[in-house]
Amino acid sequence: MERLEKKLAEKEKELEEMRKILSSSTIEQLKREIIKELEEKYNLKNLEARIIELSKAIENIMSDILYIKSELRVSQSKRRDLVEIKEPEESGSKEEEKEESELIIVD
Numbered sequence: 651m652e653r654l655e656k657k658l659a660e661k662e663k664e665l666e667e668m669r670k671i672l673s674s675s676t677i678e679q680l681k682r683e684i685i686k687e688l689e690e691k692y693n694l695k696n697l698e699a700r701i702i703e704l705s706k707a708i709e710n711i712m713s714d715i716l717y718i719k720s721e722l723r724v725s726q727s728k729r730r731d732l733v734e735i736k737e738p739e740e741s742g743s744k745e746e747e748k749e750e751s752e753l754i755i756v757d
Contacts, residue, residue, distance in 0.1 A: 688694070
């Protein structure tokens with residue numbers, strides 16, 4: 651009877667160890683399956699590539715905007731210079747017209 655009880659205790663220990671081994675391997679297998687399903691469902695690698703592509707496109711657009719902005723500033727400063735030059739000429743031509751209208755031509 652004692653011998654059978656010892657064997658039963660040993661078998662119970664073996665059974666417990668087997669349960670632990672199965673549960674840990676089962677957990678690892680479940681983790682792998684979940685990760686695989688998530689990757690398939692969301693195409694994580696494709697999403698990462700798309701995000702990188704979009705961020706590069708945004709960088710290019712921002713650099714284009716900054717270039718255009720600087721060109722506009724240069725263009726506006728040139729226009730201001732031209733306007734300042736033209737203003738004295740216009741006022742001078744008006745004075746000439748006034749002087750010509752005041753002149754009396756005698757034959």
